[in-house]
Amino acid sequence: MPRTSATWAAPGRVNLIGEHTDYNLGFALPFAIEQSCTATVTVVDGTGLVIRSAQREDTVTLAEDDVRPGADLDWAGYVAGVVWAVRRDGARVPGLDIHVDSTVPVGAGLSSSAALACSVALAVQDVLGLGLDRDALLALTRSVENDFVGAPTGGLDQLAALRCVPGHALFCDLRSLQTRQVELDVTGHRLAILVIDTRAHHAHASGEYRERRDGCERAAALLGLTSLRELDMAGLASALERLPGDELRRYTRHVVTENERVLRTVELLDAGEPESIGPLLTASHASLRDDYRITVPELDVAVEVALRTGALGARMTGGGFGGSVIALLPAELVPACERAVAEAFAAHGFLEPRTFVTAAAGGAREVVPG
Incomplete structure (x- = not known):
């Protein structure tokens, strides 16, 4: 009505x-x-x-x-x-x-x-x-x-x-x-998810974002696939040999390995082991930094400092070229991580970051x- x-x-x-x-x-x-x-x-x-x-x-x-x-x-x-x-x-x-x-x-x-x-x-x-x-x-x-x-x-x-x-x-x-x-119980395991808004602004409609999407579609077409979803870890090495140029290889490697990391993360959460997903988060950031090349210095510094402060894992989240980092931390380390990131940003001349602890709503x- x-x-x-x-x-x-x-x-x-x-x-x-x-x-x-x-x-x-x-x-x-x-x-x-x-x-x-x-x-x-x-x-x-x-x-x-x-x-x-x-x-x-x-x-x-x-x-x-x-x-x-x-x-x-x-x-x-x-x-x-x-x-x-x-x-x-x-x-x-x-x-x-x-x-x-x-x-x-x-x-x-x-x-x-x-x-x-x-x-x-x-x-x-x-x-x-x-x-x-x-x-x-x-x-x-x-x-x-x-x-x-x-x-x-x-x-x-x-x-x-x-x-x-x-x-x-x-x-x-x-x-x-x-x-x-998928149950995401971090507080029950004395963990926290800290969001670090780097205040490095990003925009989805930017040419860089579209360039990545176009590159993935081009790689899939060259491999005779509808999408890179059809490629798994077992076929990755062979597929990379068939692609021309470093750029398409990097994009393809990120997508295939990231899909695998998602599946492994789900397995660990289903098993009630949220503390074990940290290395997968960090590996995701490394792939986004080195293969997809969508991080910026603010994102990389936030991840590095969070890991040094005791985070079990950390990664950029969102489209990249700015935005936020998430860090999976023992709950008692959150204040220390917030201070360390703020100090590092000040030392680099970045804008002051905004931080908050979040949970699944x-x-x-x-x-x-x-």
Whole structure:
């Protein structure tokens, strides 16, 4: 039943492991975080959009014809893109006032954009009475990012925002879009996951991100594969010999080994051994640094300092070229790690990092007034 107003929240996410595997139809293991974006959508007269954010002073006002792919709308594109996708799929959309309020750090590799798009999509479909299930919402929000905004992501972030449950990571098969909840109990093992926001800003729509995706697709085509997901560890050495040039070999090696690391991490978590996944996290970072080449000095320094301070493992999380690092630590070492990273950043002349301890939270939910 259509409503005149609705409010929904969708979380950011930490990707525990499985980076740049999503658009290669591989495996990933994200979990939702407590920080989220809340969207309130209210029906108003006309057919235009009024978009406001608690984090910004400007108001974006759009006529119906202004809502089109390629329009330079900055952050508001993730909002307007939802309306565009709903209209494209045949729904009549009245005028809407959309107000968003987010606690997910922007540019930190914690999926602020997917949290924005998913919260708006859930609220829009609620006021319009579209009755979309979570699979349909996944397809819609992926289209917002890929087709409207033009960011070549693979769907991992939207899966996490829509399907995560508290206390669990989400084992994602990006080929089938099947998911499974995997218990992620770090506090019960006296561990903590520390997020280090390096404040080195990144953007998914950047040319570097697209270059990696294009390179992976080119490598798969040269190997006669639909995607690099079809290549496993047993066939990796032979495949690398058949690829021309160091770049395609490096990309391919990262994707295949990262898929293997995800599967091993899931095995260890299923066995109740979260303390054993640390070396896999660190190996993932080394692969992203040396093979995929998407780290920056801030990310590498944060990982190195965390490991020196006693972390069991640490890695960059998110699309790279900036963003955040996660460190798996004995809980009592968190303050020492935070101090050491801050001191190292000051010594290197980097911006002061932001840090917080996180745990696996729930996915998107309706926010009921009062």
